[in-house]
Amino acid sequence: MKFTILRTSITSYGFTLIEAIVAIGIMTLIGGGIVAFQKSVIVNSKVLQGTLVSQQQVRKTFSTFSAELRSASPSVNGSYAIESVSTSSIVFYSNIDNDATVERVRYFYATSTIGSTVLNVLKKGVTRPIGAVYTTAPETITTIVYDVKNSSTTPIFTYFDSAYSGVASSTAPLAQPVPIAEVRLVKMSLAIDPNASRSPIYQTYETQVSIRNLKDNL
Numbered sequence: 001m002k003f004t005i006l007r008t009s010i011t012s013y014g015f016t017l018i019e020a021i022v023a024i025g026i027m028t029l030i031g032g033g034i035v036a037f038q039k040s041v042i043v044n045s046k047v048l049q050g051t052l053v054s055q056q057q058v059r060k061t062f063s064t065f066s067a068e069l070r071s072a073s074p075s076v077n078g079s080y081a082i083e084s085v086s087t088s089s090i091v092f093y094s095n096i097d098n099d100a101t102v103e104r105v106r107y108f109y110a111t112s113t114i115g116s117t118v119l120n121v122l123k124k125g126v127t128r129p130i131g132a133v134y135t136t137a138p139e140t141i142t143t144i145v146y147d148v149k150n151s152s153t154t155p156i157f158t159y160f161d162s163a164y165s166g167v168a169s170s171t172a173p174l175a176q177p178v179p180i181a182e183v184r185l186v187k188m189s190l191a192i193d194p195n196a197s198r199s200p201i202y203q204t205y206e207t208q209v210s211i212r213n214l215k216d217n218l
Contacts, residue, residue, distance in 0.1 A: 054194040054203070057145045061122065062188065062207040064144075068094045068105055069186060069209045076102050077132040081213060085178045087155035090186065096126065103127060104134045107188075109156055112143055120148045122156070122190065149191040149202050160185040162215075166208070185210045 072081040075093040083091040089108035096103050106125035111118055122145040127134050150156050158173040161182040165171070174182060187208040 054145075054147060054192045055205075058190055058192065058205045061144045061190075062205070065107065065188060066207060066209045068092075068096045070212050071095065072211050073102060073213050075104065075134065076129045077134075080180065081211065082180050082183060085157065085159055085180060085183060085186075087152075087157055087176065088150075090157050101128060104129070104139075106139070107157075109148065109150065112146070119146055120150075121146050122148050145190060145192070147192050147194045149193045150189070151191075154189060154191050154204070156189060158187045158189070159183045160187070183211070184214055 069090075069092060072092045072094045074081055079093065081093055083093070083104070085091075089106065091104065091106045093102050094105055095101065096105060104127040106127075108123055108125070110121055110123050112121045112123075113119075121143045123141055124144050125136075125139045125141045127136060127139045130138075148156075159178045160171065160173055162184045163171045164185055173187075185208055187206060189204060189206045191202045191204045193202050
């Protein structure tokens with residue numbers, strides 16, 4: 001009697017240890033890349049959002065400042081339209097809300113603390129007169145622009161007399177201390193960096209305002 005021995009071929013499926021390690025390494029690299037990409041998207045989104053907010057603040061401030069300073073006029077007690085000027089502040093009188101009263105308006109550079117963070121900001125103070133007297137006690141102060149990075153070499157306010165034609169090369173700004181009676185135009189420059197945790201990349205914005213009631217040709 002003849003017996004036939006059947007041989008069964010068994011094929012093993014699966015990963016060897018080396019293949020598993022390589023696969024894990026590839027998945028780790030891919031996962032790291034995805035995480036880095038998501039982080040980059042989030043950071044860039046925050047940067048863009050911060051920049052847009054800053055631009056909106058500056059645009060609104062320039063519009064308001066220009067309208068108020070352009071129509072500067074003597075105070076209710078007859079004081080000159082401009083009270084004081086410096087590289088970081090300006091004080092003037094203007095009817096900013098179209099009522100019967102001329103307000104004392106102050107724009108000034110200051111610091112503001114939010115939580116544990118100290119920011120350089122631009123603030124605005126408004127004082128309404130009591131009768132014919134302006135007192136600083138009821139001054140209403142608001143912060144209008146955050147993340148201001150102006151320095152001594154980039155003043156917020158510069159002042160020009162009637163010789164200024166609107167072109168920087170036509171005449172130099174009035175030297176400090178500025179003679180108030182000679183001021184005819186004020187330039188506001190704001191260097192803004194809304195992302196202080198990153199390398200400084202300042203955006204500089206400028207506007208200039210001719211004071212209507214102080215024009216020499218009126």
